[in-house]
Amino acid sequence: MKDPIHLNLNCGVEMAAAPMPGKHVVAMEFRILSGTAEEPEDKLGLARLVKETIDKGTGKRSGRELLDAFDDIGAPTGAWVGREAAGFTCICLPEFLEQAVGLHAEFLRTPTFPEDAVKTAIGLTEQEIGSLEDDPPSLADKYIERYGLGPVLGRCPLGERHTLAQIGREDLVQHWQQQYCTGRMQFSIAGAVDPDAVAKIIQTHFDGFGSAARVGRDGCGFTFEPTRKHYDKKIEQEQIALCFPGAAVGDDDYSAMRIMLGVLSGGMSGRLFTEVREKQGLAYDVHAMAENPRGQGMVFVAASCKPDVADQTFRTLLRELERLSEDLTDDEVSRARSRVIAREETMADMTRSRRGTLAADLFHHGRPRSIDERLAKIRKVTREDVIAYLSSHPRDRMSIVTLGPCGLADAQTADTIGALPNEDG
Amino acid sequence: MKTDNHFGAHTLPNGLRIVVEQMPDTRSVAAGFLARTGARDEVPELAGISHFLEHMCFKGTTNRTWEQINTEFDDIAVDYNAFTSEERTFYYGWVQTENLEKQIELLADMMRSRLPAEEFDMEKKVVLDEIARSNDQLMHVAYDFLHNTAFDGHPLGWPVLGHDATVEALTREQMSAYYQERYAPNNLILIAAGDVTLERVIELAEKFCGQWESGPAKPERQTPKMKVGSVLKQLDQFGQQIVALCYPAPSSVDPLHETANAAASILGGQNSRFFWNIVQEGISPDASCYRIPYCDYGMTLLWGQADPQNCERLLEAMQSQAEKIGTSKVDEQEVQRVKNKRRTSLAVESEAPYYRLVQIMGDVDLLGAPRSIDQRLADVDAITVDRIAEYFESYPFDAQDRLLISVGPRDWQGQN
Structure with a gap:
């Protein structure tokens, strides 16, 4: 597999391309380096509203005509808003590449944000906030992210009802004018493509789109403040979520953290699955994962269980986090390493997946990396590296959220987390 | 072999x-x-x-x-x-x-x-x-x-x-x-x-x-018949309301299989009639249409989720769109767009062994043999405006044959 290409185009767009000869599709992403962290505090939800409405009308077409034009070339699109970026994705057959790029340029550069579309988007978002209440695992995620990543990075993209009420069309226009420009744009593409030809297409379509000066490359940072909070909800399960600081993507021990997570929750032999589900039958779902805003790392652990075993489940989670540094084995590290490598190598054969790794590398490293380079540090991680990571990232300061009918009750649990400030929800 | x-x-x-x-x-x-x-x-x-x-x-x-x-x-x-x-x-x-x-x-x-x-x-x-x-x-x-x-x-x-x-x-x-x-x-x-x-x-x-011993063949399945009418379930613990309309549809093995999927996509897929007439009208953030096929029976499901006070509007909008698509021919371009998207999705599927495995599994179980990407493309290419019209003649959105269900906090009549 050829090394990916990295180009800084004159128009200001930063581009990464992975030619994959023989593939029948092209996968691309336009990433704008501006997310929910850029929203004014009293207008939370703004970034997502821009994402929802930016394709609802352009200087040339109505929203419907625009989506029809994408469908005319059989190019399904997607969009997302994250903490520090927004992304617009598309897959198409290679012969429709230029048309697909042209349509993206049209709505990214000349959105009209029709008044009725904005009002509709706000109303729909309010309903989606209501939907979140009917999905307890997702609701618990929203709460723990707030306490894990802080009041800025931990924002929910949906916003809040009272902040949505403060947003009007002019806010969307202003946000787009300030945040959407080539200086904030990263473009990633994988599949049956010629990078030079793609670069010309991007240059042609995006030249002159806002400021080309590089901005949005730095993380916004936050200070972690451990918090304990229970949200009372009359449901059958208790949702338990906790988090604590981990390594950032650029840190030397980031690969060791990935292997640690593999040991903890990488598959059915992971320690959490083994101890919580297989040995005690406490919970159907238990997992751990990392979130990595730029320059930051946070490990999240979650389980949902019947209320009568919530304390036992919680104690088991804590014990497994503690036990990692006591009896980690070479076999566990080797297994987690093999799994990461096999997964990455195999997924790299898929156009969409390769586009995803290119975009992530541009975002975190400022350049695309080959699969070999992406895996080089992983291949070298040893048990000692993971132990060293665990020593430098103690799990003694954590935020804890419970959502359900009773929270955590018994004495041992209370002792464990008693030092934390407790806010009743 | x-x-x-x-x-x-x-x-x-x-x-x-x-x-x-x-x-x-x-x-x-x-x-x-x-x-x-x-x-x-x-x-x-x-x-x-x-x-x-x-x-x-x-x-x-x-x-x-x-x-x-x-x-x-x-x-x-x-x-x-x-x-x-x-x-x-x-x-x-x-x-x-x-x-x-x-x-x-x-x-x-x-x-x-x-x-x-x-x-x-x-x-x-x-x-x-x-x-x-x-x-x-x-x-x-x-x-x-x-x-x-x-x-x-x-x-x-x-x-x-x-x-x-x-x-x-x-x-x-x-x-x-x-x-x-x-x-x-x-x-x-x-x-x-x-x-x-x-x-x-x-x-x-x-x-x-190779050493495993054969057993009895699996028991015969009894073909179901879908109930019709309106059934509402009030559950106070939820904040949103689901409204769903079900109509009879072709089974997995019916030759109209792909045509039925295309019709559902035009009505309630991405960039569909539901998207523009229900979602973008602010009635529901999630309104869709899809088919639930079984080996001997199928249902077309018109599904929406909304604030409880929007139930009537949601039901009326879904019924209105169903009536329109069932009584007048779809647009040639609508059909072509469904085909175009399908072509791309099949190209994506061909890259990944797991995606193919799941597709083959369904084909083998229901049709007795797998279909290649080319065969499936041919099936998609065979869909026309007239075929979709014929499909709706065979499987109309008939109010007499439909089931309405609603689940959520609101006690409402749903008799629209």
Whole structure:
């Protein structure tokens, strides 16, 4: 597999391309380096509203005509808003590449944000906030992210009802004018493509789109403040979520953290699955994962269980986090390493997946990396590296959220987390 | 042994069928055992046994403990898991090519589970927790209520997870009897897709499955008939309201299969009539139309979720759009756009052994043989405006034949 290409185009767009000869599709992403962290505090939800409405009308077409034009070339699109970026994705057959790029340029550069579309988007978002209440695992995620990543990075993209009420069309226009420009744009593409030809297409379509000066490359940072909070909800399960600081993507021990997570929750032999589900039958779902805003790392652990075993489940989670540094084995590290490598190598054969790794590398490293380079540090991680990571990232300061009918009750649990400030929800 | 294009098929003397697709330009293999049994093959007092059995197949064999199964899979697999539906149970793994033999050995071993008694009650707790999790989520509750109402008294009405009471009451002996009957090799199909040949899979199947003894054929299924009318379920613990309309539709094996999917896509897929006339009118953030096909029956489902006070508007809008598409021809461009999107999605599917595995699994189970990407493209290309019109003549959105369900906090009439 050829090394990916990295180009800084004159128009200001930063581009990464992975030619994959023989593939029948092209996968691309336009990433704008501006997310929910850029929203004014009293207008939370703004970034997502821009994402929802930016394709609802352009200087040339109505929203419907625009989506029809994408469908005319059989190019399904997607969009997302994250903490520090927004992304617009598309897959198409290679012969429709230029048309697909042209349509993206049209709505990214000349959105009209029709008044009725904005009002509709706000109303729909309010309903989606209501939907979140009917999905307890997702609701618990929203709460723990707030306490894990802080009041800025931990924002929910949906916003809040009272902040949505403060947003009007002019806010969307202003946000787009300030945040959407080539200086904030990263473009990633994988599949049956010629990078030079793609670069010309991007240059042609995006030249002159806002400021080309590089901005949005730095993380916004936050200070972690451990918090304990229970949200009372009359449901059958208790949702338990906790988090604590981990390594950032650029840190030397980031690969060791990935292997640690593999040991903890990488598959059915992971320690959490083994101890919580297989040995005690406490919970159907238990997992751990990392979130990595730029320059930051946070490990999240979650389980949902019947209320009568919530304390036992919680104690088991804590014990497994503690036990990692006591009896980690070479076999566990080797297994987690093999799994990461096999997964990455195999997924790299898929156009969409390769586009995803290119975009992530541009975002975190400022350049695309080959699969070999992406895996080089992983291949070298040893048990000692993971132990060293665990020593430098103690799990003694954590935020804890419970959502359900009773929270955590018994004495041992209370002792464990008693030092934390407790806010009743 | 038969081969066709990149496909090959073979049946072992004990009845185990083998289907393989060799995919050029891949470096991995996805493989799985399809057990042709699911929730609709259960009797009422055993509701949930297929799904619980799927869990138990990971819990130990005569060769391995559950720890060994989990550990050995994690040593080799890019991905692995299992799922149970109304009509089937599927166990799969996806590995780099060099790990194919190990993967098939592991999956084959799981198909001969010991159903360890010492793990039975422990895993029962996990399944009961999974049911509780489902009960807390409006979408799951509404989906189960829909089936329970539409197929009242028929096994398609049981929830796949079962009920608390039936799972609580299940014994290992009951599961063992069900297992012996339904997991005989003549009720299983071994499927592989990716960097692999039919000859290699036959060799491995003979090695790991050749000694299995045939069993009775699976029981006949009774064709259901969907109930009609309006049934509302008031549940105060939720904040949003689901409104769903169900109409009869072609089964999975009906020649109108692709036409029905295209019609559903035009009505309620991406960039569809629902999207512009319901979602973008602010009535519901999630309004869609899709078909739920079974081997002998099908339903077209018009599904929306909204604030409770929007129920009437949502129902009226869904009915209005259904009436329009059923009574006047769709636009030529609408049909062409569906075809264009399908062409791209098939090209994406052709890249990934796992995606192909799942598609082949459905084809083999329902149609008896897999369809190549080219065959499926031809099926899509054959859809026309006239065919869709003919389809709606055969399967009209007739108010007399529809079922309306609604689940959520509001007590409303739903009699629109």
